[in-house]
Structures are given as structure tokens and as C-alpha cells.
Amino acid sequence: MINIPQRILLGPGPSDVPPRVLEALGRPTIGHLDPVFLQLMDDIRTKLKAVFSTQNEMTLAMSGTGSAGMETLFANLVEPGDKVLVAVNGVFGGRMADVAGRYGAQVETIEAPWGQSFKQADIIEAVERIKPRLVAVVHAETSTGVLQDVDRLGAAIHEQGALFLLDCVTSLGGVPVEIDAWGVDAAYSGTQKCLSCPPGLSPVTFSPRAVERLTQRQQKVQSWYLDLTMLRQYWGEERAYHHTAPINMLYGLQEALSIVLEEGLEARYQRHRAMHELLRDELKTLGIGYASQEGHHLPMLNAVTIPEGVDDLTTRRRLLDEYGIEIGGGLGAFKGKVWRIGLMGHASSRRNVTLLVAALREILG
């Protein structure tokens, strides 16, 4: 057995998992149709609805990581030939365009430079011009550290008869996510970011409007594993067997959601905001600034510019080897130029900010 070190996870995810969640993972496995387990599924749904701020009955955890959640939305809501508009300003917008295309969508994109957010008016203009059936936006772009304003999009998208899809992988539990108030029709997240549960599940939620689109499909959902027309009969009253749920991961998610709701969503958002500001001020003293647009920084994922003359890999390797701290490198256009410093969920603490800054100060001299 390999010895697993105790890291401090300040990268783009997974984030640090609190002891209560780790303990929950190790509880004895029970059956996926056990009455006790069905009760646990109901409780998870109730808690997910609270965290998503939604009344959507079709709210559940998919048996895969966040990317499986992304694929769930497109697999279930795209029919071949559907026009899908994707707003791309980083890796995950690009991934959505790729996934939608694989499910037969006619994909149209609008783009913003890496590190920039979209003006909502620009997205709305594109919706009115392109008249898609689905519009997909990333709320928190993990590759660039950018928070996207989305509160005005729902109404405009619905006016065109389209559905509004939102990637909440990194935002959920760290900044306000208002599925119902914003008119979001389908959203997905991951467990390993601000929910502080290990990776392996993807919470998703579908509005009644999205469920109607699903019900009216002409063709079978292209993916069996992600097919919500079947899976909802397991999460619903029928409890019909679809696939064997990942029991122990769901123990962990239930515990993680309990911790989120015990802290309270507002308090949690406030903590993420405060720790982000602390980090930002401290990094400034080291001469380190942000790669993401001013006023649109993600509090839980800080994309900062690697200072001139500093080697990316050497520095991250020293943080890991000498301090047990993981931070993330850049992806795509930001590779070698940007660090991604996560302060997500349980890991968003004054202690971690202080330690990271002190360690960086020692390494950078």
C-alpha cells in the first residue's frame, strides 16, 4: 500500500476534504435499494436543492465527476441538428462546445479573450441573432479564474424559446448560485471544489422546462449511462434499478452538504470572499497580480500571473515537496504563465492563506 501524504490542496480541485467527510466515506456499504439508502438519496436531493437555490424536483447526483455532469446536460437535452450556442472564454466553455458537437448539435460559439468575462448584453445579442435551442455558459471558468455575471440571461434566453445551461462546477457552494432566480434550466457541478467532498459525483438540476424538453425527445438519449429518462425512475418514486449507485461516495456527499448547510450559504460565500481578499492583498506584497479581469476574479480560484524570471514547475514542485502544498498550473493559453490558487470550501481559511504566502515568500526569496 502506497503511503498517502497529507497535502494542503490549494489547486483547482480536488480541494481539502474535512475529516467528517472522510469518515463518512468509510461507513459500511449497503445496497442501492436498501430503504436506508433510499432515505439518504432523498436527503441528498433536499440538500442539493438548498445549495442550488432551486425547487427543481429533478435534482440529483450523477455517478461520475463534473465532466460527466456536463455530458449529462448535452446528452439529455440535445437532439441531432439542434442549434447550441456556447460562450467560450476558457477550457471549459471549449469543452462544452466539443461535447455538444459529439451529441449531434450544430454548435455556434461566441468568444471572449482568456481572463475576460462576457458582457451579458453581448451574450443576449448573440442569442437573438443565432436563435439557438440551448445556450450554455460557464459560471466560474476554472481555467482563467473568471466569474461570469448571468443574472440577466435567463429571461432573454427564454424569450427566444431556448434553454439556459450553466456550468457551476467551481462556483457551487463558494459564490451565490441562484438556479431559480436566474432562470437556469439545467446546471451541473462537481463535488471536489467548494463542496469539499472527493471527486466522483456530479450534482445536476433540471427545471420543469428542461424536463419537458427531455420528455418530448424524438430519439433515445445517446448515452445509456447518463440517460435521465431512465435514471429519474431510480431517483424518483419507482426506485427502478438503473445502475448500481456509488454508495460510499454518496455517504461522503451527504456529509459534505450537511457541513455546507450548517455553516450557512451566506456565511460560506462571505468566507470565500474574505479569504480571497486576504490572499490578493498578500500576493500584492510579493508583486504577484491577477491574470483575470479586475472585478471578475473568482474568490475560490485565483488565477495569478507568474512573476518574471520565476520558473513555474520548480516553484510548484518545491511547494509540494517542501511544504506539502499543491497549487495548480495554467491550462492551454495560460500554461507556464499562470498559477491557479484554489481557496475552495474547507481549504478557504486564514491559516492556508498565511502558510501559502509565507512559503512563496521563502521560495521566491
Place this chain on the structure above:
Amino acid sequence: MINIPQRILLGPGPSDVPPRVLEALGRPTIGHLDPVFLQLMDDIRTKLKAVFSTQNEMTLAMSGTGSAGMETLFANLVEPGDKVLVAVNGVFGGRMADVAGRYGAQVETIEAPWGQSFKQADIIEAVERIKPRLVAVVHAETSTGVLQDVDRLGAAIHEQGALFLLDCVTSLGGVPVEIDAWGVDAAYSGTQKCLSCPPGLSPVTFSPRAVERLTQRQQKVQSWYLDLTMLRQYWGEERAYHHTAPINMLYGLQEALSIVLEEGLEARYQRHRAMHELLRDELKTLGIGYASQEGHHLPMLNAVTIPEGVDDLTTRRRLLDEYGIEIGGGLGAFKGKVWRIGLMGHASSRRNVTLLVAALREILG
């Protein structure tokens, strides 16, 4: 937090998980690109190769349950219009036909009655007649308790230029699975059966012949999440980010595989065989016989006929409530007529057989 009872899992899966595996699940989460985690992935591959009896380099654990493994094979190996032959004698053969169809295959099936296995000659005859590009067979049909002989299929399938796909969800770790010796080109399994790890991962293996088919694809793999052309760059030397691996589940799988190999495959097969025979003899004294074909019973999943006048649900509910024992009901054509008694992995013990038979004797009077 819901109190999780300590069950004895003698159904069709999940099976009981040994304490060492539960403890492993709760080890601290580390990053999916952490050097220690990459070492753990390599170790899992080495151990999976041993359990699958294969030299296939493309052997890995997919980030979903067994059904995701099934879908992985068809998503990666089917191109639209390909002729796929599926041998159907239960739920899981039927599911393979469904999945293959969703990926654009022209699906042909041969069928055997529920509870019966195929004669290998009949499958070979169909292969020669239909000339498919892929042939898919279930090694251990969990819905009917039938073990399928497959040792002669590989050569005949290869003679036609086709690939041989095998469902090993329930067989792996419980009866001999000889991927290389049998000429299997792609196989999948689940962790929650004879490997005695919680559900959530699907071990898969692809032969060089299957990898070549994958490499020569004309079209993108239809599923992004299951796309091995990308995923192999994460499990391979490039270590390119695809999706965030389910870290803690992989801790559990590593530990579960260690336990399997410490016992030794031959000893493990022998234990499953012996406990099956013990159960069979004991059930006979209760007047309970098998629904599966004589000589083809699965040792780890006993499909037995519910005695005349005995109520299925009441009996299973009493086993669960009064004894904490889970056994499985029938699926499809066997619903209400058959119990499925699992003696899988860690749960395949004399103590469990003795307890179950004693409990059934008390309930059935």
C-alpha cells in the same frame, strides 16, 4: 446524518467491503496529478492486469460503475453502421444491445432462454453467418446466475476479423477470467462484486487489436467522458489532464486488488466454488433449487427458484429487517420467481452461508 446499519450483503452487488478497503477510502484526498497518485495509478494497472490475466497495456479503471464500463467499450469501438452481434440470455446482454444501438451500431442478436447458457458452437455459427465487426458476450449473467463458456470464441471471432467483447462484471475475481488466453479484445468489470470494493469504478482492458481499431476511428468517440483516445493520455506517460479522477475510490480499489492478490487468484476461485457448493447442498435441504442451467451455475451469484407459496417481498424484507441480510430479487422474466443470492468476494464465507440458511429455515418454517 442517517445511521448506516451494518448489513450482510448477499445480493447481486454491492457485496460486503472488508475493513481495510473502507479504511483506504477515508485516507486524505490528494491531487489527481500528484506524483504519489500517479504511482498509485500505475500500481492499480499492474494489479488489474494480474486479475484480468492480461498483458494489455490499456488496462485502467473508468470513473463510473460497471455500466459505464459497458458503455466505454461500445462508445470507443463502434462506429456508426458497424454490425455488432450480441448474445442475449438475460438483462445484461439486452443492455449491451441497447447501448450498442445508441452508438449507431447495426445490432444483431442471438438469444437463449433465461437461465440457459449458449453453446459456443451456436455463437460461432452466428459469427460466421452474420460477419459482424464486434461480438459481445456476457461471461457471468447476473440476472440469471449463468456462467457462459467462452474459451473457444476468440479464435473463431478473430478469423472473421471481428473483435471479441466480454462482460466480466460479476465474474472478475470469482471465477477464472483469462483475457489473453481466450483472445478477448475488450472487457469491463465492476468493483462492487467479487473485488469487494464499493461501486463507483469500472476496470476495463483493451487488447492491442482493440487499440488499433480505436486508433483508426474515422469519427470522434461519441462520448467525451468515456473517450479513451483522450483518457489514455492521462493513464499513459503524458499524464494529460482529462477529468479529475475519483481519488478516494481509487484508494479503495488499490486496497481491494491487494487483498485479491494476497489471497491468490486460484485460492479465491476455489473458495467461491466451495462456498457455492455448500450453499447449494444446504438449500437443497430447504427444498430450494436453481433457476439456472445445471452445470452452468455462477458460484458467486446463485439464482434460485422461490418455493411455491412463499412470498418474495415479505421474505426478503424479513431477512433485511430481522437479520440484516440482503439478498436480491429477480429482474425481468425472473421477477417474483427467483432470488439472487450473492456469495461474492469478501462475503463468500462459511459463516455467511450458515447464517443465511439458518435464517431462511426460521422464516420459511
